[in-house]
Amino acid sequence: MKTNRDVVNKKNILCIGAGYVGGPTMAMIAAKCPDYRVTVVDINTQRIAAWNSANLPIYEPGLDELVRTVRGRNLFFSTDIDGGIRDNDIIFVSVNTPTKTFGAGAGMAADLQYWEKTARQILENSISNKVVIEKSTLPVKTALAMERILNSQPNGISFDVLSNPEFLAEGSAIHDLENPDRILIGSRETERGRSARNSIVEIYARWIPRDRIITTNIWSSELSKLVSNAFLAQRISSINAISALCEKTEADVTEVARAVGMDSRIGAKFLNASVGFGGSCFKKDILNLVYLCRFYGLEEVADYWDSVVNINAYQQERFIMNMMTAMFNTLAGKRICIFGFAFKANTGDTRESPAIFIAKRLLEEHAEVVISDPKALDNARIDLSGRAGVLDYREDPYEAAAGCHAIAVMTEWDIYRTLDYERIYREMAKPAFIFDGRNILDHAACFRIGFNVYPIGKPSLTHFES
Numbered sequence: 001m002k003t004n005r006d007v008v009n010k011k012n013i014l015c016i017g018a019g020y021v022g023g024p025t026m027a028m029i030a031a032k033c034p035d036y037r038v039t040v041v042d043i044n045t046q047r048i049a050a051w052n053s054a055n056l057p058i059y060e061p062g063l064d065e066l067v068r069t070v071r072g073r074n075l076f077f078s079t080d081i082d083g084g085i086r087d088n089d090i091i092f093v094s095v096n097t098p099t100k101t102f103g104a105g106a107g108m109a110a111d112l113q114y115w116e117k118t119a120r121q122i123l124e125n126s127i128s129n130k131v132v133i134e135k136s137t138l139p140v141k142t143a144l145a146m147e148r149i150l151n152s153q154p155n156g157i158s159f160d161v162l163s164n165p166e167f168l169a170e171g172s173a174i175h176d177l178e179n180p181d182r183i184l185i186g187s188r189e190t191e192r193g194r195s196a197r198n199s200i201v202e203i204y205a206r207w208i209p210r211d212r213i214i215t216t217n218i219w220s221s222e223l224s225k226l227v228s229n230a231f232l233a234q235r236i237s238s239i240n241a242i243s244a245l246c247e248k249t250e251a252d253v254t255e256v257a258r259a260v261g262m263d264s265r266i267g268a269k270f271l272n273a274s275v276g277f278g279g280s281c282f283k284k285d286i287l288n289l290v291y292l293c294r295f296y297g298l299e300e301v302a303d304y305w306d307s308v309v310n311i312n313a314y315q316q317e318r319f320i321m322n323m324m325t326a327m328f329n330t331l332a333g334k335r336i337c338i339f340g341f342a343f344k345a346n347t348g349d350t351r352e353s354p355a356i357f358i359a360k361r362l363l364e365e366h367a368e369v370v371i372s373d374p375k376a377l378d379n380a381r382i383d384l385s386g387r388a389g390v391l392d393y394r395e396d397p398y399e400a401a402a403g404c405h406a407i408a409v410m411t412e413w414d415i416y417r418t419l420d421y422e423r424i425y426r427e428m429a430k431p432a433f434i435f436d437g438r439n440i441l442d443h444a445a446c447f448r449i450g451f452n453v454y455p456i457g458k459p460s461l462t463h464f465e466s
């Protein structure tokens, strides 16, 4: 028998989706709010088992310690989604929202099937009022659809949908959760909406200064997350576009970025030229934004943001073409070592990593590929499973590079900055090449050792006569 309660139980929190966002975010809330009981549920039983084990399903600096402190105290991981919904009135939803792969909007729009399934499951299992919080990144106006689903049965239960997008960056998630630039909470501007919003503000206010917790209308909140990612990715594509011009003109993109970034109106962050951005969010969120703009008939605006994604693809293909040109116009039969497969340092996540594209293209060119990474080899094996060609995986970078014709640096892991490159050079085929897709190595030192060095957006250093 369903009963109506006027107030929600504020001390129990549920999070549906135990991924890169749900797990770390809830661990931080549990740590900062010891009087709350936080439960994280997921349909993926293996993932939940891993969260309950010594071997967490994701790598993130500081995460192991954090989880060890709170797990079993006031943080619990479970597969009982229905029970979780029944017992908790504050429900964060952090399920995945990947790019749609089928039907209308395929390759562009967000696939909202996981979200919608969750909304229906919340509706079916609720016996008291709920505050449902969008933690996943969603197209603007999704809350409206959620409200319609949740309020589709006249059962006396009220549902308030809030938007509280997550801005953490993988690799620094724990730091970002502890010291966020801002927390954004959007709600309907009604009395109930504001009251629901306040219950979430109260949670974050335990450790985040009030002036960094901003509240907005729900549509602004949903849209701000997409726009933040679009702006961040745009800066990377902007400097990457300039890196191509630098390579033609003997300008040095690091010097250009420094000069440009010192303008306080521009700022220095996210101006490192590279082989391109990866990760599960940037591309998908920009495409989502592009799709929304086209939906609303804003073709020019859509084209503008689409170009950010296009430059990223161009930068990756350009990297392969530069390798090919440098290595005498053929990669066939050459052994190439990839340093780093994660999409960025300090994570094992390889979703949309440029290394996937580069490895696939190298195999298409009939190169032999050896992949090295301190945390991402398991994911790399999954990403490249079924690929034809010679593929090898070695955690040890020295073993990986031995006998290779070239090294391609794909991830800015610190360990790659400090390897013994003299030793590596001695054991490589000659002439030996380094293609630094992250501009992290000491290029002059590598050149002195004997390498032919190809950075991004700066003159190459080669021992060949022109």
Ligand SMILES: NC(=O)c1ccc[n+]([C@@H]2O[C@H](COP(=O)([O-])OP(=O)(O)OC[C@H]3O[C@@H](n4cnc5c(N)ncnc54)[C@H](O)[C@@H]3O)[C@@H](O)[C@H]2O)c1
Pocket (backbone or CB within 6 Å): 016, 017, 018, 019, 020, 021, 022, 041, 042, 043, 044, 047, 081, 094, 095, 096, 097, 114, 117, 118, 135, 136, 137, 138, 166, 167, 168, 169, 170, 280, 281
């Ligand atoms: N990864 C990031 O850096 C990041 C940062 C900010 C925001 N986001 C957004 O957060 C959301 C989650 O991202 P993520 O990287 O954590 O994804 P993820 O794929 O790591 O985790 C999502 C989890 O949801 C689970 N799930 C899917 N459907 C479910 C259902 N019906 N019931 C229960 N569990 C279900 C999946 O099994 C998975 O474990 C996405 O919308 C993403 O855009 C991600």
